[in-house]
Amino acid sequence: MTESRPVKSLLAKYIPVRLEADLSQLSAKRRQMIPLLIDAMKAIDAAFWKQSWGDKEALMAGIEDEDVRRFAELNYSPWDRLDGNTPFVAGVGARPLGGAYYPQDMSKEEFEVAVEAAADGGQSLRSLYTMVRRDEQGALTPIPYHEYFAAEYGVIVEKLRAAAALAEHPGFEAYLRARAAAFETDQYQPSDIAWMDMKENVVDVVIGPIENYEDQLFGYKASNGGYILIKDLEWSRRLAHYAALLPALQRGLPVPDAYKAELPGADSELNAYDVVYYAGDSNAGSKTIAINLPNDDEVQLSKGTRRMQLKNAMRAKFDQIMLPITAHLIDETQRPHVTFEAFFGNTMFHEVAHGLGIKNTIDGGGFVRAALKETYTALEEGKADILGLHMVSELRKMDVITEGQPLDDYVTFFAGIFRSIRFGSASAHGVANLIRFNFFKEMGAFERHPDRKTYRVDPERFASAVEALAAKILILQGDGDYGSVVDFVRTYGSEGTELRADLDRLSEIGIPTDVVFVQGADVLGL
Secondary structure, eight states, X not given: OOBOSOHHHHHXXXXXXXXXXXXXXXXXXXXXXXXXXXXXXXXXXXXXXHHHTSOHHXXXXXXXXXXXXXXXXXXXXXXXXXXXXXXXXXXXOSOOXXXXXXXXXXXXXXXXXHHHHSTTTTHHHHOTTEEEEEOTTSOEEEEEHHHHTHHHHHHHHHHHHHHHHHOOSHHHHHHHHHHHHHHHHSOOHHHHHHHHHOXXXXXXXXXXXXXXXXXXXXXXXXXXXXXXXXXOHHHHHHHHHHHTTHHHHHHTOSSOGGGGOSOOOTTXXXXXXXXXXXXXXXXXXXXXXXXXEOOOHHHHHHHOOEEEEEHHHHHHHIIIIIHHHHHHHBOGGGGGGOOHHHHHHHHHXXXXXXXXXXXXXXXXXXXXXXXXXXXXXXXXXXXXXXXXXXXXHHHHHTTSOOSSOHHHHHHHHHHHHHHHHTTOTTSHHHHHHHHHHHHHHHTTOEEXXXXXXXXXEOHHHHHHHHHHHHHHHHHHHHHTOHHHHHHHHHHHOOOOHHHHHHHHHHHHHTOOSEEEEEOSTTTTTO
């Protein structure tokens, strides 16, 4: 294989950032635990490669150029995740929508026929935790993750149990043991509940097949990924009181009662962390700066979720990417309104907002996630973005948030749209931000100066657009109408030439699109 695109310029999309944290608060046993968790993350990396591409070693053996190899490592494939999965290695072709979760010669129609014919109603074929392959007769058959990834999962189980033996927090030990068992059975709900039940642990780990963004064919399959985190106890105490306001915020959503009838789980948490390791799906392409888990709808309804703000990663993106974007695309008079405090708040309430709205369609037909298939993730990310800003506005009215001013929230949020659109159409976050940009443009929420090529927010129209888009997305989700969502994404999810030119200008100036982490035990001094 040979390079098909100028990869040196593609590598410039990423700026290196060292993932460091203050480990002085950790006991000797907790410090010993982290290298074990890193070993588990390396195994998660290997499992994700099999989902994203297949045989990593075969791909790398066919690439001679060191820069191309490095770019393939960043993308866990020969497709550029920040450019709509455009191939950068000659001869590989377009990325299959279903990644490597399904046979590459399989059509959607063939899969749906197989689901209809399956004895279990297609439950195993559609499972979050099966790879779909062909049997000796060529028929589609599901292979459980714990069998398909037996080698990688075996390492993870060993390392999690070794870490559990060092755990000084009983709840964390229980979680690690439950999570290890989950890798042997593909039954993750008990460990999700154990994770929600632990409260005071300082070291935390998120690991397993979790998000389903990678499966762009159906949105069924969960990708292997993970994080190792150190809780910032002081910041977490400051954030804790927001979670208690969720029921009131749910009641105040700008939609009819049927679309907000469910109550958020009472055990929801909001905490701040320094992240010290990203792996697998979590480390591929654009990097998240906040987490809202677990994804299990039943656990969310009964236990709520844990919203995790990744403080050190967030600060790096704000300094290295948001501020340079602001200097070139935001009107000079509004640049002072782009602040880290507003960026942190908008990101934090994005995660809180995942718990709002409803998980079941209003007609009783089942979960929204299942009804909307592959469109669900982009719409859900769009919901969280816009409801997060709605929540900030509501909390200002309640005098719960008093720092800064509403224009800080609006302009910072708007500048963030440009940052996230650059993640591309292969990213649910990129699509969600593109939809929002076009919806806001239609409502006159901002204006673009034709000569200076900068944007200025109209506060009143911006506030109206926030409410309108929030209502639109919540109703689309509650109705569970797949066709209507496809039309909505098609209408608002296209990139105009003017926007493209402004985004290209950012790349020409040399503003990176995202970060790449320099991480590991040596970086942490372990």
